[in-house]
Amino acid sequence: MKRIIVAGAGKIGSAVADMLAASGDYAVVLADRSGGQLAAAGVSGAVERRELDVRDGAALDLILAGAYAVLSAAPFHLTIGIAEAAARAGVHYLDLTEDVASTRRVRDLAETANSAFIPQCGLAPGFISIVAHDIASRFDTLDSVRMRVGALPQYPSNALNYNLTWSTDGVINEYCEPCEAIVDGHRVEVPAMEEREEFSLDGVTYEAFNTSGGLGSLCETYLGRVRTLNYRTIRYPGHAAIMKALLNDLGLRHRRDVLKDILENALPATVQDVVVIFVTVSGRRQGRLVQDSYASKIYSRRVGARLYSAIQVTTASAACAVLDMLAAGQLPALGFIRQEDIPLEAFLANRFGAAYAQGEEEALRQRGRLAHS
The missing domain is CATH 3.30.360.10 (Dihydrodipicolinate Reductase; domain 2)
Known part of the structure; x- marks a missing residue:
């Protein structure tokens, strides 16, 4: 079972952790510096919760040791530190940032890394x-x-x-x-x-x-x-x-x-x-x-027993889909991977990416109702 570190226990990070753990294929650790935030995350018992300040490089190196990937759902200004730790540990790196400067640094790190670096895995960018x-x-x-x-x-x-x-x-x-x-x-x-x-x-x-x-x-x-x-x-x-x-x-x-x-x-x-x-x-x-x-x-919709907002569904599902495709060997395991390198058909066919296919179907039904009203 692949061990995944999700950094950041906010709305999106907790949804990512819960979705990955519910698949049964990943051992998920949800990390956040706030014990209160971790307690309020509402994730299932299958998710391990760990207090961690990602600004502490030594502690971050320790938790990443032996992991398959780290997914940053932390605030954008913490992205670079997590990416640098991923490069040191040789683990795959994904994030949800929209910050342009952070992504440029991630691209630089990918040039010499021994793993895949896939930034901007959310909705937009993503x-x-x-x-x-x-x-x-x-x-x-x-x-x-x-x-x-x-x-x-x-x-x-x-x-x-x-x-x-x-x-x-x-x-x-x-x-x-x-x-x-x-x-x-x-x-x-x-x-x-x-x-x-x-x-x-x-x-x-x-x-x-x-x-x-x-x-x-x-x-x-x-x-x-x-x-x-x-x-x-x-x-x-x-x-x-x-x-x-x-x-x-x-x-x-x-x-x-x-x-x-x-x-x-x-x-x-x-x-x-x-x-x-x-x-x-x-x-x-x-x-x-x-x-x-x-x-x-x-x-917004229920996934299992939990009600997710639409932005949680779309952002978390996208990140989980990209990670799942990486783990399945559908994406390169080395270097910088752009979102446009990911085939749409394969993304929508993925068990997590299917959330977007359901959105397309709902939109078509809605337009059909409008046309006949």
């Missing part, structure tokens, strides 16, 4: 890159690749039209850091929270705007092959204007600890959420300009 690459591969030449993803409350009840569904640090980071894109064939950085647009899907109006990290490594992969490539986060209309006032007018982008405290004490968490995934690719096929799209909505 699954969204797998989908976009799969669609883009069907074209002779590409014009544009546009990716839109959002984790939203099903029942918004405040002016921000938002509830906390995952890492507050992660949300703030993607709202503040520069965003990569390809514009007119050139790789550029564009400001977060800008280039707002509105669109409708299944009769619901959304807004979308630039956020950092969602493209993963796609800018590098598609540079010179596409005119336009961008990623934007989906929210309900009105959210961006208020967040920009907080970040820019009140200067809270420079006081992230204050902003985090405000959000966590003003916005309730919810498991009644929906993840919206929308990818549109245009280009030429057999000389004709055509467009293909992928749209899916995934809702």
Whole structure:
């Protein structure tokens, strides 16, 4: 039985640990520096819980000794230390970060590592890159690749039209850091929270705007092959204007600890959420300009005896699927592996990746009901 270390006992880390342990194929250790966080994780008795401060390099080396892989679900600013420990221990490394600088360091470590390094294994970055690459591969030449993803409350009840569904640090980071894109064939950085647009899907109006990290490594992969490539986060209309006032007018982008405290004490968490995934690719096929799209909505659901939010389902399932494919020999066991290197068909066929296939089926049923209403 392969031993897996999951670093971080938050909403996503605990879901990853529980899903892996429930498969019966992995011995899972859930590590966190907070005993209270571990106690509140709600994982099954099959998961070993261990207090560990990942900033303690010696303790981290000790827990990784003999492990098959470590999966970082810790805050983004702890990612590099965990990746460096994985390289020292020679164990496989996966993470969920959207932080661009951390991923660059992971890529550097992979060049000399004796194991696989697979960053950004969540929803966005993560699954969204797998989908976009799969669609883009069907074209002779590409014009544009546009990716839109959002984790939203099903029942918004405040002016921000938002509830906390995952890492507050992660949300703030993607709202503040520069965003990569390809514009007119050139790789550029564009400001977060800008280039707002509105669109409708299944009769619901959304807004979308630039956020950092969602493209993963796609800018590098598609540079010179596409005119336009961008990623934007989906929210309900009105959210961006208020967040920009907080970040820019009140200067809270420079006081992230204050902003985090405000959000966590003003916005309730919810498991009644929906993840919206929308990818549109245009280009030429057999000389004709055509467009293909992928749209899916995934809702909170029960997995076994536990109710998971939609963002837990999508993020944890994606990470578990990639790890499971690695363990099954479906992915290279050495070097840096990009999300777009992962075949969509194999991902959806995986027992964990099947959560996304179920989302596709639900979206098709919903559109069928709308068409006949």
